[in-house]
Amino acid sequence: QVQLVESGGGLVQAGGSLRLSCAASGRISNYAMGWFRQAPGKARGIVAGISWRDGTTDYADSVKGRFTISRDNAKNTVYLQMNSLKPEDTAVYYCAADLWGATRSLTNPNEYDYWGQGTQVTVSS
Numbered sequence: 001q002v003q004l005v006e007s008g009g010g011l012v013q014a015g016g017s018l019r020l021s022c023a024a025s026g027r028i029s030n031y032a033m034g035w036f037r038q039a040p041g042k043a044r045g046i047v048a049g050i051s052w053r054d055g056t057t058d059y060a061d062s063v064k065g066r067f068t069i070s071r072d073n074a075k076n077t078v079y080l081q082m083n084s085l086k087p088e089d090t091a092v093y094y095c096a097a098d099l100w101g102a103t104r105s106l107t108n109p110n111e112y113d114y115w116g117q118g119t120q121v122t123v124s125s
């Protein structure tokens with residue numbers, strides 16, 4: 001079992017950048033890791049995922065070219081670098097972990113076993 005704690009959210013102007021961090025209580029080397037987000041009145045959706053096996057990544061079309069997911073297994077931490085932020089990126093961002101998760105399932109929230117409490121990201125226009 002692993003506990004996840006997100007940090008790095010906040011208020012930023014459109015065009016700005018933020019880096020989210022997700023610190024795990026245990027080793028994450030065997031976990032696929034994902035970032036999801038949920039805006040008010042909307043369903044939780046994928047932002048980005050990264051495999052445990054070879055670091056393969058997958059992104060929502062809306063963030064491709066602007067966001068980058070990465071992982072540091074030595075620090076048991078996953079990051080989400082967010083650049084060129086837009087008001088529509090405003091949401092609560094959640095980190096999630098999927099033990100031995102399949103690369104083909106990186107974007108499926110139903111595959112993830114553990115979730116953090118979320119961190120608010122607000123982008124002003």
